[in-house]
Structure formats: structure tokens, C-alpha cells
Amino acid sequence: MDRLSRSVLHSVTLGTDLRERGVGLHVIEQGIDTDTIEGRAMFGMLSVLAELQRELIVANTMDGLASARARGRVGGRRPELTADQAALAQQLYDTRDKTVQQIADLFGVPRSTMCRHPKGDTVPRQPRKAQERL
Structure with missing residues (x-):
């Protein structure tokens, strides 16, 4: 019922x-x-x-x-990245040193996790410069 x-x-x-x-x-x-x-x-x-x-x-x-x-307990799932790891991931993302997938592989997390983390004052993504053809 x-x-x-x-x-x-x-x-x-x-x-x-x-x-x-x-x-x-x-x-x-x-x-x-x-x-x-x-x-x-x-x-x-x-x-x-x-x-x-x-x-x-x-x-x-x-x-x-x-x-x-x-009592100080916080519910929910623990974050996959620490604050330091998230900051490093953000830095790698902003400097375009690595792709999102490479950053995810570096930290051992899924790509979707990395897509959630880069936030805040991000540097706008610029298109890659075309390489000169010989």
C-alpha cells in the first residue's frame, strides 16, 4: 500500500x-x-x-x-582531488601545458572530474596556432 x-x-x-x-x-x-x-x-x-x-x-x-x-561530521562523498591537486590541475589547464585528458590521467581520475574542477579565474582558451607547413 x-x-x-x-x-x-x-x-x-x-x-x-x-x-x-x-x-x-x-x-x-x-x-x-x-x-x-x-x-x-x-x-x-x-x-x-x-x-x-x-x-x-x-x-x-x-x-x-x-x-x-x-558534531562536525560532513556528509557526502569525499572529493577526488585535494585543494593542492585542484590548484595544480588549474595551473596546468590555464598554461595549456597538458590536455584535460592528460591532466586527468596524471591524477588518476576520470576526464569528467577534471571538467568539473577548472573554475574561477581561468585564462580564456585560445585556439592553437597553426603550425607552418613545409
Whole structure:
């Protein structure tokens, strides 16, 4: 039941839509049959309880994250490059010493990581000068 909809409004709308189409919902595990008045009432009550449970989980998760932050814990994935590595990568990028792929290979990270890092006051990329042909 709690996987059927995100909110009471959605489950009521779904129930109404199914009833208008002449479709009855039978929840075997809970023994609910929306073809009956009692079944529709139980469906509504269980929808309310499922939404309450979902909201309690969200609230508890937010409280846990706030508590962890208060203890100095920072969530999320660790950065692949340290601040010094990112600065060196930026310098290599700005001086055009290496390509983005070469810089990524140097630090052992994917190219997409390097595309996220060069930021801020970057030197505008200039087209490479055409080499003179002999």
C-alpha cells in the first residue's frame, strides 16, 4: 500500500480514477477490496498512515543529519582531488601545458572530474596556432 502513492491526495485521486473506470483494487496482503465501502475506507486510512510513516522517516533523517553536522561530521562523498591537486590541475589547464585528458590521467581520475574542477579565474582558451607547413 505505501508503495502505491506518495501522498493521501494521490492515493484518493488514484482510487477515484480507478472507480470511474470500473476497476476495483484488491490488496491481498491487507485484505482490502475497494469495491466495497469498508474497503475504500480502509484504503483511505492506510494511505494516511503510510504518508505519516513517510513523513516521520524524513523528519528523523533530517534530525540525524543536523545532529551529525553539529558534531562536525560532513556528509557526502569525499572529493577526488585535494585543494593542492585542484590548484595544480588549474595551473596546468590555464598554461595549456597538458590536455584535460592528460591532466586527468596524471591524477588518476576520470576526464569528467577534471571538467568539473577548472573554475574561477581561468585564462580564456585560445585556439592553437597553426603550425607552418613545409
